[in-house]
Amino acid sequence: MADMLFPIELEGAGTCDVESLASYVYRVAYEHGIFVGELLRHINKQTSALTHLDTETQSVPAFLKPAEMVRNNRSSEAIQGALEKLTGLELSQSRLLFMTSDIGRSPNEVAPGFRWCPECMSEWQALGQQPFFKLIWHLSAITHCPSHRTELISTCAFCSCRQTGYIRKRAIGFCQQCGRHLGTRNPDKPAPEIARSWEMKGADVHQFFVDMAQQPFTAELEGGIWRSLRDLFDHYWGNGKELELYQAFPRDEWISLYHKQKPVSFSTARRLCYGLGIDLYTLISGNAINSTQVLSQKWLCELPAGFCERKSRQKRNHDAIQSKLRRYLDPNVRPRPMKEVAAELNVSVGYLEYRYPTAVSALVKRHQSMIAAQRQRTREKALNSALQYFTDSSYSGYPKSRKQAYLCLREETGLPKFLLKGAIGEVYSVLYSS
Numbered sequence: 240m241a242d243m244l245f246p247i248e249l250e251g252a253g254t255c256d257v258e259s260l261a262s263y264v265y266r267v268a269y270e271h272g273i274f275v276g277e278l279l280r281h282i283n284k285q286t287s288a289l290t291h292l293d294t295e296t297q298s299v300p301a302f303l304k305p306a307e308m309v310r311n312n313r314s315s316e317a318i319q320g321a322l323e324k325l326t327g328l329e330l331s332q333s334r335l336l337f338m339t340s341d342i343g344r345s346p347n348e349v350a351p352g353f354r355w356c357p358e359c360m361s362e363w364q365a366l367g368q369q370p371f372f373k374l375i376w377h378l379s380a381i382t383h384c385p386s387h388r389t390e391l392i393s394t395c396a397f398c399s400c401r402q403t404g405y406i407r408k409r410a411i412g413f414c415q416q417c418g419r420h421l422g423t424r425n426p427d428k429p430a431p432e433i434a435r436s437w438e439m440k441g442a443d444v445h446q447f448f449v450d451m452a453q454q455p456f457t458a459e460l461e462g463g464i465w466r467s468l469r470d471l472f473d474h475y476w477g478n479g480k481e482l483e484l485y486q487a488f489p490r491d492e493w494i495s496l497y498h499k500q501k502p503v504s505f506s507t508a509r510r511l512c513y514g515l516g517i518d519l520y521t522l523i524s525g526n527a528i529n530s531t532q533v534l535s536q537k538w539l540c541e542l543p544a545g546f547c548e549r550k551s552r553q554k555r556n557h558d559a560i561q562s563k564l565r566r567y568l569d570p571n572v573r574p575r576p577m578k579e580v581a582a583e584l585n586v587s588v589g590y591l592e593y594r595y596p597t598a599v600s601a602l603v604k605r606h607q608s609m610i611a612a613q614r615q616r617t618r619e620k621a622l623n624s625a626l627q628y629f630t631d632s633s634y635s636g637y638p639k640s641r642k643q644a645y646l647c648l649r650e651e652t653g654l655p656k657f658l659l660k661g662a663i664g665e666v667y668s669v670l671y672s673s
Contacts, residue, residue: 244282244325245270250371252332255448256596260319260333261305261353262372266411267322275405276301279318286321305403306349309377311338332455333374337523338505339461347379348505352403354391356384357431360412360422366565366598370412370421375448380441380509386594388439389431396425443509443519450520463525464503470528471515472497487514557594560584564595567602574606617654621662624648628663629670641667 247267250258258266268278283299297317308315311334319330335349354376363370375381376391383390394401400416413420424431434440472493475484484493488511495501512519517530563584566572577599581588592599628634628644637643644663652659 246326251597254596255452256373257332258371259309259374261308269407282321306351350379352401354393357422358387358389380444382440383434385445388434447519464523466525467522467527468496574609621654621659624652625663625666
C-alpha cells in the first residue's frame, strides 16, 4: 500500500486567485519536512507501485522548473495525478489547462520562476492566512497585481533570491536565503509603481481567470476556439462585412486561422479578442457568435446635460477594514454569512470579494461547514426521536404506524415535516422490513 501524504488544501480553490501547482508542490514539501526533489522522487516511487501494470503512465520527473509545472504538459499532468492519488484532493485548477493543443503558447507566455505581490503577502500575514503563489502570477501578461495595482516582483527585495531552489528551509512566505518576509518592502529601494486602473495591463487575462473560476475549463471546451473563429468568419462573410473583420485582424492571418494552417497562441487569442471586442472566455469556449458586437462610433450622440456628472468616490480605510475582517477568521468567533459581515463592516460583499478573495473564501467555507453541521444534528435528532417512538416503552400505548408517529413527534419536536417523515420512514423500514 502506498504511503499517503497529508491532505493539504489547495489555496484559493474555486476563485481566480487559485494557487499554482508549483507553489503547492513547494508548500507540500516544506510541510512534510523534506526538500522538493525528495518529494518528487517519493511520489514517483509511490505512484509507480500503484500503477505498475499501466505501461502508459508517465513517470514523475525528479526535477522540473516552476514554469514547467504550471504548463499543460505530460510532466505536470503526472505530478498533478500523483498528488491527487496520494492526498485525495482535486488539483486540476492549479495548472494552465486552457493552453491545450488548440491554444499553444508563445515562448515567453509563462514567466520563469515565481512572481508575487508583496502587498498580497503582507495582507495574508496580517490576516493569519497561508501565503502562496497564485497561478495567474505565472503569466507574463500580468505585470501588476489586479487587486493592489502594484508591480509584481520575482526576487527578494533584500537579497535578490528567486525562491525557486529545491532546498526549503523556511515556509513559502519567507525568503529562503535571508529569512525576511516576502511581503516586506525594502525602504532603501524606490517606492513600488502603482498602475492606473484604466491602464492595467493584462486586465483581459484577469477577467478570463474570473470567468474560469465560475465556469471551469473542461474537456468539453476543447476545440471551442476553432468553432468561434469559423462562426465569426462565416457571419461576417455571409453578411458582406468581411472588410470590418479584416480591420480587426489582418486578412491573411484570418484565412490561415480559418483553415487551421496556423496555430493559435494565447497572445494571438488576446489580439483577436481586442480587435473584435469580445472576452477571452467567450472566444475559447466557442460562443463568440453569441456575444454582443462592439458599438459603432456612428451610433453615438452628444449626451444631454446631467448625464456626465461624476459621483464622488467613497474612500475607505482598507487597513482598518482588514483588521476588522481578521476578527471573523478567529476560530472562537461564530461563523457569519457574508452579507452580515459586509453589513457590519459597512461595505458591500463585492468589495470584500475583490479586495480579500482568499479571506472571503475561508469565511464562506467556515459558514457552510457550520450550516452542514447544524443540518446533520437536526437530522440525527429526527432519527433518534423516530427510533424512540418505535422502541421506547414510554410510547407503548401508541399505535406503531408511520402516520401516528408523525402526528405524535411533530407536536413534540416541532421538526420540519419532510425531514421528520423521512426519518420515520427510514427507521420504520429498518425495524419492520421483512
